[in-house]
Amino acid sequence: MTNYLGVETQYVLAACVAFSGVFALGVIFSILGSVKLKLAEALNIDNAKVGRLISALMFSCMIALLFIGPLTDALGYKVIALTGFALGAVCVWLLAGARSFGAALIACLLMGIAAMCVNVVGNDLGVKVLFGGENAARASNLLNVFFGVGALITPLILAYLLAFLGYKMTVGLIGVLLFIPIGYASFTAFPQPASGFEFNQVLGLLSNTAVLMSGLTLFFYIALESTMAGFVSTYLKEHKFADRTANTLLSAFWISLMAARLTTAIFFSGQVDPAMLVPALGVLAVIGIGIMVVASSPGMGVLGTLVTGFALGPIFPTLVGVAYLKTGAMSAGTGASMFSLIFAIGLLGGTIVPPLIGSYAAKSTLQKGLNIALVVAVALVVASCVLWLAIPGVQAAPATAPALEVETVTPPVETAPVVIEPPVVEVNEAIEVPAAPEAPAVPEVPAVPEVPAADAAQ
Structure with missing residues (x-):
């Protein structure tokens, strides 16, 4: 986390990343439908092949979801968000410059991965940072207004600018729009992933x-x-x-x-x-x-x-x-x-x-x-x-966790009295030791000098 940012700024930036994620999803999901006529003309393909591009995008999304969600839980939001915005912009630029159906197909397949990165980050992050994380349904409704905004304004922007800037430049500008959130996502403090997450939880x-x-x-x-x-x-x-x-x-x-x-x-x-x-x-x-x-x-x-x-x-x-x-x-x-x-x-x-x-x-x-x-x-x-x-x-799940924490704390408290008792026993034994000095019979020793007197007579 970037600790040099204030708490209020951290909240605002995290919310902005969440809103930007669902907005970017709306942009990506609507761009193919918005440029399909110009794209078909540029690549000299028919409607059937345009439909294959859209199907490739959807198929890629489904496959990407199998690993993006678990990776987000394991690695956190930042790396997934930056990957999604950057890859989304690059894929749109690839689509703008594509000269063949194969190049456009690769762009759409990669775009599906980008779409699901911003989708997962936007929706899962948003329910945690909005309304204190206490009203997921309300937060999700507010977030997904921005999905609709992205899906609505993308065709309008393209329809207006295509006549002035041409296909390649106009679609390229949409890529720039997707790239902008990288600027503040790089400095955002995100909620940390759960420390004990394991991939078998997904199963x-x-x-x-x-x-x-x-x-x-x-x-x-x-x-x-x-x-x-x-x-x-x-x-x-x-x-x-x-x-x-x-x-x-x-x-x-x-x-x-x-x-x-x-x-x-x-x-x-x-x-x-x-x-x-x-x-x-x-x-x-x-x-x-x-x-x-x-x-x-x-x-x-x-x-x-x-x-x-x-x-x-x-x-x-x-x-x-x-x-x-x-x-x-x-x-x-x-x-x-x-x-x-x-x-x-x-x-x-x-x-x-x-x-x-x-x-x-x-x-x-x-x-x-x-x-x-x-x-x-x-x-x-x-x-x-x-x-x-x-x-x-x-x-009930949140209530069980604190109960387990209390049980793990009590054993050290119970062992503390055991450490106090030994010094008491040692003190009692030390008090009984002074009784030992009664044993020496030192006064009887003077009887011994009579022996030297006999020796002197000899």
Whole structure:
């Protein structure tokens, strides 16, 4: 830790790194979708190969999560944060200068590692430094507003600057944006990793019911968010909206999502059980997607889209907070590992469900394809209810640790009286010693001189 920084400055810098991490994740996740047309033109590739680049990014993210979480718990936040920001910037610069599909593919694979570094650091660090580490759900909601900001402003920056600076220079500037946090992350004092962390603790998470149920719920959530992010504009075009209007309404979807997260962070500061909030929001998502499915007019379609965005917004960050509460991972020193595991399970939903909906929509309409999303939303409600009602929070763990510490201190106290007793015994023996001087018979010695008198007579 950099001790020359004040306590207040340490807190502010750590919070800035956490916010920057989730912001960088939003930037990385949105950059390929924002430049796919220009990238395809620069590399002379078709949409299928652009899709392979996006799939490579997602696949890399899932693999990276298997080791980034445990490494964060073992090594601490600083090395992972610096690696994430630096590697993210370099990968964006590689993407900007790529001259072939192979070079772009390597950039996307490495970008997945960078994305998960900043993701794990941002989310796990944030719940520890915000609100005193006592309200993980609220902290996670506030953090992930910045994910939405990154995902929203990146397309706007690129759309505005591409016409003036060109593809390579504009994408390069996004890389500079990712590089900036290195400046203050280098001087930030982070919470230290748990001293007794062992990698076999991560294997124990695989059999933890709360972890697996949190991951399953996140599977359904990311499936829904990925579907909405990828198909909302197409859905609105089916309702006869122009391309520009559809893209504007897509931005409104993201704004609705961020507004819901910010509202949750401000007003739901412990008054509502976060485990109960997730299924309640899931029910609202079912209503929103249901409106989208049955909408017979453009206005109804827009209403369903915005309701769905508002409902989905707080689910992910609140669910992350619930996972910390139910698993006790933060107090056990395995918070980053737990987050990585449930996020990896969640990403599977984002890679499986949207293609299914797309394939179904290709045979009919996207509006009918959203029936699959409706089923997924119902499954989310069921899974989150199980997490809420059937799995208790781990609250007794912090109390057991102090009890063990008290037991280890008492043995030295009990041995102290034993050391005091021997001197008492020695003092008693020393008092009895003066009785010995009665033994000498010194007065009888004068009888001996009679012998010399006889000798003299001889």
